[in-house]
Amino acid sequence: xxxxxxxxxxxxxxxxxxxxxxxxxxxxxxxxxxxxxxxxxxxxxxxxxxxxxxxxxxxxxxxxxxxxxxxxxxxxxxxxxxxxxxxxxxxxxxxxxxxxxxxxxxxxxxxxxxxxxxxxxxxxxxxxxxxxxxxxxxxxxxxxxxxxxxxxxxxxxxxxxxxxxxxxxxxxxxxxxxxxxxxxxxxxxxxxxxxxxxxxxxxxxxxxxxxxxxxxxxxxxxxxxxxxxxxxxxxxxxxxxxxxxxxxxxxxxxxxxxxxxxxxxxxxxxxxxxxxxxxxxxxxxxxxxxxxxxxxxxxxxxxxxxxxxxxxxxxxxxxxxxxxxxxxxxxxxxxxxxxxxxxxxxxxxxxxxxxxxxxxxxxxxxxxxxxxxxxxxxxxxxxxxxxxxxxxxxxxxxxxxxxxxxxxxx
Amino acid sequence: xxxxxxxxxxxxxxxxxxxxxxxxxxxxxxxxxxxxxxxxxxxxxxxxxxxxxxxxxxxxxxxxxxxxxxxxxxxxxxxxxxxxxxxxxxxxxxxxxxxxxxxxxxxxxxxxxxxxxxxxxxxxxxxxxxxxxxxxxxxxxxxxxxxxxxxxxxxxxxxxxxxxxxxxxxxxxxxxxxxxxxxxxxxxxxxxxxxxxxxxxxxxxxxxxxxxxxxxxxxxxxxxxxxxxxxxxxxxxxxxxxxxxxxxxxxxxxxxxxxxxxxxxxxxxxxxxxxxxxxxxxxxxxxxxxxxxxxxxxxxxxxxxxxxxxxxxxxxxxxxxxxxxxxxxxxxxxxxxxxxxxxxxxxxxxxxxxxxxxxxxxxxxxxxxxxxxxxxxxxxxxxxxxxxxxxxxxxxxxxxxxxxxxxxxxxxxxxxxxxxxxxxxxxxxxxxxxx
Numbered sequence: 083x084x085x086x087x088x089x090x091x092x093x094x095x096x097x098x099x100x101x102x103x104x105x106x107x108x109x110x111x112x113x114x115x116x117x118x119x120x121x122x123x124x125x126x127x128x129x130x131x132x133x134x135x136x137x138x139x140x141x142x143x144x145x146x147x148x149x150x151x152x153x154x155x156x157x158x159x160x161x162x163x164x165x166x167x168x169x170x171x172x173x174x175x176x177x178x179x180x181x182x183x184x185x186x187x188x189x190x191x192x193x194x195x196x197x198x199x200x201x202x203x204x205x206x207x208x209x210x211x212x213x214x215x216x217x218x219x220x221x222x223x224x225x226x227x228x229x230x231x232x233x234x235x236x237x238x239x240x241x242x243x244x245x246x247x248x249x250x251x252x253x254x255x256x257x258x259x260x261x262x263x264x265x266x267x268x269x270x271x272x273x274x275x276x277x278x279x280x281x282x283x284x285x286x287x288x289x290x291x292x293x294x295x296x297x298x299x300x301x302x303x304x305x306x307x308x309x310x311x312x313x314x315x316x317x318x319x320x321x322x323x324x325x326x327x328x329x330x331x332x333x334x335x336x337x338x339x340x341x342x343x344x345x346x347x348x349x350x351x352x353x354x355x356x357x358x359x360x361x362x363x364x365x366x367x368x369x370x371x372x373x374x375x376x377x378x379x380x381x382x383x384x385x386x387x388x389x390x391x392x393x394x395x396x397x398x399x400x401x402x403x404x405x406x407x408x409x410x411x412x413x414x415x416x417x418x419x420x421x422x423x424x425x426x427x428x429x430x431x432x433x434x435x436x437x438x439x440x441x442x443x444x445x446x447x448x449x450x451x452x453x454x455x456x457x458x459x460x461x462x463x464x465x466x467x468x469x470x471x472x473x474x475x476x477x478x479x480x481x482x483x484x485x486x487x488x489x490x491x492x
Numbered sequence: 493x494x495x496x497x498x499x500x501x502x503x504x505x506x507x508x509x510x511x512x513x514x515x516x517x518x519x520x521x522x523x524x525x526x527x528x529x530x531x532x533x534x535x536x537x538x539x540x541x542x543x544x545x546x547x548x549x550x551x552x553x554x555x556x557x558x559x560x561x562x563x564x565x566x567x568x569x570x571x572x573x574x575x576x577x578x579x580x581x582x583x584x585x586x587x588x589x590x591x592x593x594x595x596x597x598x599x600x601x602x603x604x605x606x607x608x609x610x611x612x613x614x615x616x617x618x619x620x621x622x623x624x625x626x627x628x629x630x631x632x633x634x635x636x637x638x639x640x641x642x643x644x645x646x647x648x649x650x651x652x653x654x655x656x657x658x659x660x661x662x663x664x665x666x667x668x669x670x671x672x673x674x675x676x677x678x679x680x681x682x683x684x685x686x687x688x689x690x691x692x693x694x695x696x697x698x699x700x701x702x703x704x705x706x707x708x709x710x711x712x713x714x715x716x717x718x719x720x721x722x723x724x725x726x727x728x729x730x731x732x733x734x735x736x737x738x739x740x741x742x743x744x745x746x747x748x749x750x751x752x753x754x755x756x757x758x759x760x761x762x763x764x765x766x767x768x769x770x771x772x773x774x775x776x777x778x779x780x781x782x783x784x785x786x787x788x789x790x791x792x793x794x795x796x797x798x799x800x801x802x803x804x805x806x807x808x809x810x811x812x813x814x815x816x817x818x819x820x821x822x823x824x825x826x827x828x829x830x831x832x833x834x835x836x837x838x839x840x841x842x843x844x845x846x847x848x849x850x851x852x853x854x855x856x857x858x859x860x861x862x863x864x865x866x867x868x869x870x871x872x873x874x875x876x877x878x879x880x881x882x883x884x885x886x887x888x889x890x891x892x893x894x895x896x897x898x899x900x901x902x903x904x905x906x907x908x909x910x911x912x913x914x915x916x917x918x919x920x921x922x923x924x925x926x927x
Contacts, residue, residue, distance in 0.1 A: 097914060101819035105812055112808045119801070146597050146607040198558075270722070310669070311595070311715040343597065343609060362879055367798055374525070374809055381518050385816040388511060392823035444804075448797040 088421050098389055099425055106429025106465055109382045111436035114461040115444070116371040118453050123364040123371075131181040131357075132249075132283030132298070134218025137172070137319045138353040139328050140180050143335065144312035144343040151236030154308040157339060158234075164334045165317060166212075170327035174317045175209040175216040176306050179287045180353075182360035186287030188296075189269040193256060197268075202255045204248070204269070205286035205293070205300040208235075208307055209316070214247070214281065216318045222250060224263050224279030227304040236308035242271045243303045247279035251298035269301075289360050291449050312343075324352060379468055386472040390418065394480040401480055402487025411481040418477035419470060426469040430462045437461065493844075494851070501852035504828070511824060512856070515817050519860025522813030523900045524867025529803040531868065531892045532875060535885045536696065536795045540684035544624055545785035547586075549746050549754060551579065553765050554779035555737070556723050567779050568721055569792070570740040573710075574773075580616060584760050585746035586753070587622040590706055591615035592742045593693035594716035598702075599667040600655055610651060610668075610701040611693070614709035614716070620646070620677075622747045623689065628652070630662035630677035637676075638705040645673040646703040652678045668702065669714055679703075685885060686794050688785050690743050692719035695794055696882035716741065737773070758782045796880075810903070817907045821853055825915035832915055842916045849915055853908025854901060861900025868896060 092099050143161070145154060158176055165174040179186040190200035207213070210232040214221060224247070231245055246267065253262035266274035284300045286293045307313055315335075319327035332344050344350065351359075394401075401414055441453035505512040539545050553575055554567035571579070576590040592614050599607045619625070620632040633644045645666055652661055666673045683699040704714065720741035748754045758780060765778035783791055825832075832845055868888065875886040888896075 097822055097910065098819060101815055101822065105815045105819065108808065108812045108815060112805065112812065116805065144597065144609055146599065309715070310713075341607075343607060359879070363798065366878060367802075370802065371805070374805060377521060378809060378812055381521070381813060381816050384514050384518075385819050388514065388820045389823050392827055395827065440808075444801070448801055 085420065085424070088417065088424060092421065092424070095393065098393070099428075102386060102389055102425050103429035103432065105382050105385055106426055106469065107431075107433035107436055109378050110430055110433030110458075110461045110465050111440050112378060113375045113464070114433075114437040114457045115440050115453065116375045117461070118441075118457045119450075120368045120371045120375075121457075122451075123368040126289070126294075126364060127361050129285070130283065131285035131353075132217075132219060132281075133181060133285075133353070134318060135353040135357065137321060137324055138216075138218070139317050139319065139324065139331075140351050140353070140356065141315040141317065141331060141335070141344060142312065142349050142351075143315055144345075145310055146341045146343050151234065151308045154236065154310065155234045155306065158306055158308065158313060161315065161335055161338055162210075162212075164338045165315060165331060168327060168330045168334055170319050170323035170330055172318045172320045173212050173216040174315055175213040177213065177314045177316050178206070178208045178307050180314065180316055180356065181285040181287060182289060182356050183287040184289060184360060188286070188288070188293075191252075191256065191301075192268045193266075195268050195272040195274070202252070202299055203296045204252050205288065205296075206269075207284070207300060207302045208305045209302060210304065210306060213302055213316070214279075216316050217284065218318060219284055220282040221247075222280050222282050224277070226279060227302075232304040232306060234306045234308050242269065242273040243275055243305060244273075245278045245304065246275040247281060247302040248277050249281055249284045249298055249300045251283070252301060253277065253280045255299060267301075275303075328352060379464075382465075383468055383472040386422070386469055387476060390422065390473050390476040391479075394418070394476045394483075397480075398483055398487050399490070401483040402485055402490070405483065406485035406488040414481040414483070415477050418473055418480055422469050422473040422477075423466065426466045429469075430465055433465070434458050434462060497848045497851045498855070500848055501855050504824075504852055505855065508824065511820055515820050515856050516860045516863060518813040518816050519857060519900060519904055520863030520867055522810035523861055523864025523896060523903070524871055525806040526803075526810040527864060527868035527888075527892065527896045527899070528871030528875065529799070529806040530895075531872060531888055532799055532882070532886050533795065533803045534892060535887075536686070536799055536882055537789075538685060539786065540686055540688045540789075541624060541785065545688075547747050547749055548622065548785050549585075549748055549757065549782050550785075550788045551744060551746060551757070551761055552781040552783075553579075553761055553768075553774075554776050555740070555768070555774055556776060558775045565779070567781055568740040570719070570721070571742050571744045572737055572740050573742060574737050575768075576742045576744050579744055579764070582760070582764070584757060586749050587618040587747035588745065589616045589618040589622055590742055590744050591619060591689065592706065592709070592716050593690050593700070593718040594709070594714055596668045596702065596704075596714055599670075601665075601667070602655075605655075611698070612702045612704055612709075612714065613690075613700040614704050614706045614714065616706050618747075619703070620679075622745065623684070625682050626680040628678045628680040629660045630675070632703075633676055633705055638707050641707045641711045642705060643671060643673045643708060644676045644705065646677040646679060647675055648679050648699060648701045649681050651701040666702075668704075669712065671712055673704070686789060688789055688794075689745055690718060691789075691792055691794060693717060694881060697884050698881065754782060754784075796882075799882075814903055814907050817856070817904065818910055821856075821908055822911040822914060825849055825911045829915065829918050833918055836918070845916050846912050849912035850905060850908050853904050853912070856908075857901040857904025858897075860904060861897050864900055865893070865896050 162174055162176065165171055187206045188203055189206055191202050191204050193201050211227045211229050214226050227245065248262065256262060256267060257265055262277050262280060265277055267277060268274055283298055285298060286296065286300055317327060317331055328350055332350055335342065335344065404414065437458050438453060444450040552567040553571065555572055555575055556568065580588055580590045594612045594614060595609045596612045597607055598610050617633055617635040617638045628649060632646055633642060637644055647666065652658060656664070661675050661678060664675050666675055685697065686695045687693065687698045718741065720739050722739040746757065748757055761780040761782065762778045765774055765780055768774040835845060872886045872888055876883050
């Protein structure tokens with residue numbers, strides 16, 4: 083295929099050529115970045131939390147009148163007995179938070195009390211000796227809390243627990259040689275907490291980018307939170323009895339004592355609902371990006387079809403002459419395909435640069451990481467193929483132009 | 493002439509239905525998408541208190557210890573209780589208020605209603621006058637009442653409607669957290685968007701139902717919510733009343749009626765920090781900020797990233813649609829070279845041809861704009877179905893409606909300029925000869 087005559091022809095259609103190339107460039111730039119964002123958003127959706135998600139639910143219990151610590155603590159103990167006695171319930175624990183809650187309590191962690199820079203950051207989960215079994219965590223080293231280690235923490239009491247259970251991710255971050263068990267950590271105090279156990283995996287409460295950089299670094303304290311505001315009960319149902327347990331649990335709590343508030347709509351959430359809420363905006367954004375990308379590609383394809391059709395119509399005589407002079411149908415077809423490829427190549431070249439520029443702009447203005455070149459390459463291939471596909475119909479029509487056209491005056 | 497050109501344009505558009513439909517659809521989609529996101533952005537980045545926001549300032553001082561300090565670090569986003577009270581009692585501004593968010597359990601007198609939690613704002617007395625909060629009945633508490641830890645409360649209209657069927661409830665009693673409060677005022681509907689004075693409790697479509705004196709809250713240990721940041725050994729997030737010196741959890745706002753006063757106030761903050769350092773309370777060199785409402789919202793980047801991303805994406809989309817329309821319009825006009833050549837030969841001026849072609853693209857823009865408007869309304873409806881806190885605010889207002897049409901028509905006229913100009917450059921003789 084001779085490229086020179088094609089270039090010569092394109093020079094006579096500067097405006098059209100530039101417009102198609104520009105459209106391809108813009109589409110490539112937007113679609114690359116959109117695909118990258120979709121991938122980023124969807125990546126988290128399938129990440130495991132480490133808890134027994136299929137059987138877990140949480141109850142957000144607020145106190146209506148109780149204010150004194152002993153009163154609240156007694157009520158929490160009575161509630162837990164009632165919950166654990168339910169036929170559909172395997173175990174239950176009081177807590178301050180649950181994974182994927184959206185935001186929560188976290189502490190800077192240091193290895194020595196007088197360190198000025200934090201070593202890492204850990205999400206804090208409070209609970210009693212039932213917490214590990216309730217969440218369905220796997221203890222990979224050390225031991226669980228003993229009942230006598232669990233204390234209650236109320237208003238105006240902030241006490242550091244002498245013992246702590248950490249996740250494997252946190253243990254490895256603090257003591258990379260694997261010797262975490264029995265070692266101390268400092269959670270924003272000068273009092274050490276000794277690591278007595280390591281659990282396999284427990285995701286943090288936060289789902290933002292900051293939490294993401296400390297993924298799976300969590301720790302458990304043996305404490306019951308006796309706050310006047312309320313408490314979270316984490317409940318693990320027996321396999322297959324989640325729905326029944328979710329009905330029984332709030333009823334059992336109200337039977338225990340009516341002076342509480344459990345929001346009828348959001349007070350009791352299965353873990354599936356927690357997960358859905360946590361990632362709802364991510365999913366929405368991914369869907370939106372997907373729709374926009376598809377529509378953009380369709381519009382660009384339609385634009386190429388439209389403009390090439392016009393060019394074919396305009397050049398019927400020239401095509402006829404070429405056919406009369408001996409060009410085969412394939413020659414004509416190839417001519418238009420090559421022409422499109424040239425314009426496409428020009429477009430994707432500009433588009434690739436534009437994609438990176440847009441990415442840099444986003445890094446500067448919104449939360450975003452570097453666009454991997456693989457996305458740009460995928461986009462380039464996609465748009466070149468799209469161009470070839472779009473030009474095929476008009477090009478085929480061109481190849482069917484009869485040599486007789488050369489003799490017609492119009 | 494205009495009518496004749498319009499007729500010509502419609503005929504021409506009808507002749508090539510698929511191409512016309514494609515152009516209209518592309519414009520409609522582009523306009524629809526960009527107007528949806530622009531409306532959301534417009535709503536979210538609005539001024540919460542028009543006319544007043546320029547006089548309201550948010551002072552920041554830096555009481556943190558020396559750990560982890562870097563030279564250009566911003567001071568904390570809130571103040572400690574000690575600093576808040578010091579600045580409040582200094583009374584250096586026209587108005588000042590120290591506040592925090594929280595929620596309290598409310599026990600209605602009516603036995604038909606279960607107890608429920610309401611969002612609360614604990615604040616000092618100047619809050620209402622400083623933020624222009626409108627009163628339906630009664631008034632706010634006085635500074636003396638606040639200092640006396642008075643059991644007084646101002647309630648919102650929605651709560652008044654719920655508990656007292658909208659009647660004047662001033663003087664009646666409200667039981668919250670086991671304590672009886674006397675209602676001294678009822679606010680009219682009031683919801684500044686964004687919720688600028690405390691972005692941690694909710695940025696949009698959020699409003700407190702009860703307002704309680706801050707001193708009363710401290711006295712009764714009512715539960716607080718929002719963000720707190722601690723350093724040193726002030727760690728821990730379990731307490732209602734955090735250490736007064738090592739945790740920031742309160743917001744402090746001042747009203748400064750002139751720019752000169754703002755300059756003076758900033759100097760005062762620097763002096764205050766210097767004094768505190770001399771006293772040994774502050775460890776860092778004076779590090780103060782004084783932002784007004786809009787600067788504060790900007791600094792806090794209150795508009796969600798996703799919204800800005802969507803807006804950028806939508807305008808990129810519109811740009812592609814426009815380029816697409818320019819290309820198609822060019823093809824369409826050039827195909828009619830023969831017809832235009834005849835018209836030129838018969839005496840039509842270039843200007844007349846140009847006008848005719850622009851009217852044609854204007855018609856596409858108008859139809860596309862109408863379609864875009866429908867799509868934008870549909871898009872906003874979709875946004876309202878989303879669970880985000882700003883969902884309920886996504887409504888098209890009159891100014892946005894106007895902008896939609898102007899944008900659609902201008903965009904297509906702009907898109908029609910190049911093709912029309914190119915088509916007018918055709919030499920009539922050449923066209924006639926080749927036929």
